[in-house]
Amino acid sequence: MIELCTKLKELNVGKVKENEPLANHTTLKIGGPADCFVEPSSIENLQKTMEVISDYQVNWRAIGRGSNLLVSDQGIEGVVIKLGTGINDLQLDGTQITVGGGYSLVALATQISRKGLSGLEFASGIPGSVGGAVYMNAGAHGSDISKILDKALILFEDGQLEWLTNEEMEFSYRTSVLQKKRPGIVIKAIFQLAEGDREKISAEMKKNKEYRKVTQPWDSPCAGSIFRNPLPNYAGKLIEEAGLKGHSIGGAKISEMHGNFIVNSGGAKAEDVLSLIQYVKDKIFENYQVMMETEVEIIGRK
Structure with missing residues (x-):
């Protein structure tokens, strides 16, 4: 992976970093390192990046502003491509x-x-x-x-x-x-x-x-809605009715403002969020026989 990162730096495709913590690039402020992190400076440089990834046959993942993402504490194997300046015309x-x-x-x-x-x-x-x-x-x-x-x-x-x-x-x-x-x-x-x-x-x-x-805790680190609405029900309403608002595991906490938001109340790990997600799934099924599915994308090493 060091060789791949070096190649991308030589091609001057944009910002290239090794072992970049993804907590710096997600709205939840959670996530381990990307083996190679690239922010291409143009569409042409993004294409070059993809060509190198294809040559080296490594895993890749694109991200934007980091919302709707829960990244593993162990980080992401391969290349993470961030779209930003240069691809924002x-x-x-x-x-x-x-x-x-x-x-x-x-x-x-x-x-x-x-x-x-x-x-x-x-x-x-x-x-x-x-x-x-x-x-x-x-x-x-x-x-x-x-x-x-x-x-x-x-x-x-x-x-x-x-x-x-x-x-x-x-x-x-x-x-x-x-x-x-x-x-x-x-x-x-x-x-x-x-x-x-x-x-x-x-x-x-x-x-x-x-x-x-x-109604939503955007003044705290969060990823947006955690669960898809199990229509005709609404995730936030079911979680609130089950009395789960404010419940926390480690640094992860179900928002007091909205039941379908989990906030990083300080030092939360992805493991805390995953445990809290499973806790909610179990409680909602126990109370209402409704299977909850996540809307937030869960990515990275297991």
């Missing part, structure tokens, strides 16, 4: 926008609202990247990415770039084709928005942001 063409996978979703929602474009109001408080949002079909307030995506440019493991249409992305609740069938990195997304009233759009975004502020 934005172009507006009437009601259609083309945006890089590394662009902040919150910043994007704010930016286009000022242009009087409607369609991303639901994303005003989602603390991820555009690439991550497309990857997992992020959503809130009755809408999601699948409602506005026209197509996405994907970089696949073999280094090939391909545009996938909305239909080809095979979106469903908090998932897409990229999670299971065709692993790839979202390089760009084209969203089809609509002209709207700037004041109404801003008011809707403010309402959504305020709702999140008073």
